[in-house]
Amino acid sequence: MKTIAADARTEREIREIEEYWAVEAPRRYPGWSWMKVPEHALDEIDSYHRLARLRLGAEPFDWESPLARLGVPGAVDCHSHLEGYPETPGLVEELREILDESGIGHIVSLPLYKFWDTFKREVEAFLEGPLAGRVINFVSFDWPLDEPRFVERACSHLDEVQRMGVRGVKVHKNVGMTVRSRGKVARLYDTRYKEIFSHAGRIGLPVLIHYGDPFAFFKPLEGNGRRRELSCFPGWHWYPEFGEKEYWQLQEDFVRLLEGVPETNFIVAHLGNYPWARIDEFARLLLDYPNLYCDTSGRMAAIGKGKMLEGGEERSRKARELLTRCQDKIVWGTDILPTPRLYKLWAYFLRSEQRNIDYTWATFYPGQGDWLVDGLGLDQTVLNKFCRDVARGLLHLD
Numbered sequence: 001m002k003t004i005a006a007d008a009r010t011e012r013e014i015r016e017i018e019e020y021w022a023v024e025a026p027r028r029y030p031g032w033s034w035m036k037v038p039e040h041a042l043d044e045i046d047s048y049h050r051l052a053r054l055r056l057g058a059e060p061f062d063w064e065s066p067l068a069r070l071g072v073p074g075a076v077d078c079h080s081h082l083e084g085y086p087e088t089p090g091l092v093e094e095l096r097e098i099l100d101e102s103g104i105g106h107i108v109s110l111p112l113y114k115f116w117d118t119f120k121r122e123v124e125a126f127l128e129g130p131l132a133g134r135v136i137n138f139v140s141f142d143w144p145l146d147e148p149r150f151v152e153r154a155c156s157h158l159d160e161v162q163r164m165g166v167r168g169v170k171v172h173k174n175v176g177m178t179v180r181s182r183g184k185v186a187r188l189y190d191t192r193y194k195e196i197f198s199h200a201g202r203i204g205l206p207v208l209i210h211y212g213d214p215f216a217f218f219k220p221l222e223g224n225g226r227r228r229e230l231s232c233f234p235g236w237h238w239y240p241e242f243g244e245k246e247y248w249q250l251q252e253d254f255v256r257l258l259e260g261v262p263e264t265n266f267i268v269a270h271l272g273n274y275p276w277a278r279i280d281e282f283a284r285l286l287l288d289y290p291n292l293y294c295d296t297s298g299r300m301a302a303i304g305k306g307k308m309l310e311g312g313e314e315r316s317r318k319a320r321e322l323l324t325r326c327q328d329k330i331v332w333g334t335d336i337l338p339t340p341r342l343y344k345l346w347a348y349f350l351r352s353e354q355r356n357i358d359y360t361w362a363t364f365y366p367g368q369g370d371w372l373v374d375g376l377g378l379d380q381t382v383l384n385k386f387c388r389d390v391a392r393g394l395l396h397l398d
């Protein structure tokens with residue numbers, strides 16, 4: 001129930017973000033209609049934006065601040081989803097204007113629902129449009145593992161799309177969790193996965209893999225810091241079918257996969273979904289395995305976590321240390337519909353040391369948790385590597 005009162009200006013801003021995610025975004029981007037918040041949730045849950053501004057004391061954001069420019073010429077957004085853009089009149093041209101305005105040189109498009117010939121048609125459409133050469137397409141599969149000669153067919157498909165300019169493979173979280181073979185879940189290190197990923201590496205394609213989900217999604221809802229989010233999207237809550245034991249099994253399975261395919265570069269999405277309390281363990285993995293990289297897409301709220309409604313911890317210093325220590329192994333991505341405000345907010349978060357930032361425009365409605373974020377204030381050398389150089393090397397853009 002939206003019970004927190006606000007002044008007229010704040011109410012306008014709150015309505016703007018709520019209407020964007022609840023109405024405008026699904027209308028303009030039909031491939032993302034799954035993210036529309038159910039009506040009952042809109043009625044029962046205050047938006048994060050309202051809470052951030054009125055109970056946590058976040059200041060209105062200065063969209064014209066010089067720090068709201070990334071300051072990295074030719075930056076690469078290494079994690080986005082542009083499926084369906086070529087089918088929507090004017091949307092690719094609008095995206096070009098957003099990227100130009102925001103100083104983004106390339107953007108990686110990771111498919112969600114289009115596979116095989118349907119995927120190839122979308123790649124061709126991008127190649128014929130105003131963003132030819134700037135949209136970097138990754139290929140994915142629907143994983144019919146028990147189909148005769150599936151591995152052979154998949155490897156042949158990789159050869160074909162690589163010749164079309166595709167630069168990588170995207171693996172969704174259903175792999176290792178719900179994709180079945182002969183009635184059982186096929187583990188991440190299944191021989192068929194390894195054969196396909198090994199072939200990808202041999203032809204120069206990195207594998208961007210999202211396995212598992214945030215640790216909180218494997219825990220009970222009671223006392224869960226992501227309760228607001230999971231209440232809106234209950235399908236994201238794996239518990240109790242998958243609990244903490246299954247979560248750590250996935251992490252172990254991934255290491256077995258990584259060790260079994262040393263010729264292929266793996267980019268783990270979302271910092272490997274590692275719990276922050278054990279992020280040093282993940283950093284050691286990054287440094288120990290030459291073929292392991294990660295992105296921070298969709299994780300501004302997690303790595304910048306600051307002021308909370310109750311208790312809390314400040315993570316920005318630790319996050320800055322992590323990005324500095326592993327500066328050759330981490331790439332930047334957004335995982336959200338590209339908008340000018342998305343890129344301005346990320347720029348300000350990465351460049352400034354401002355405390356108590358409202359992260360609204362860098363997450364799905366209604367927000368990931370009841371806290372504000374603190375800016376990281378990254379060194380320019382680290383910023384350049386994070387937002388451009390590491391990705392350019394992995395994607396062979398140099």
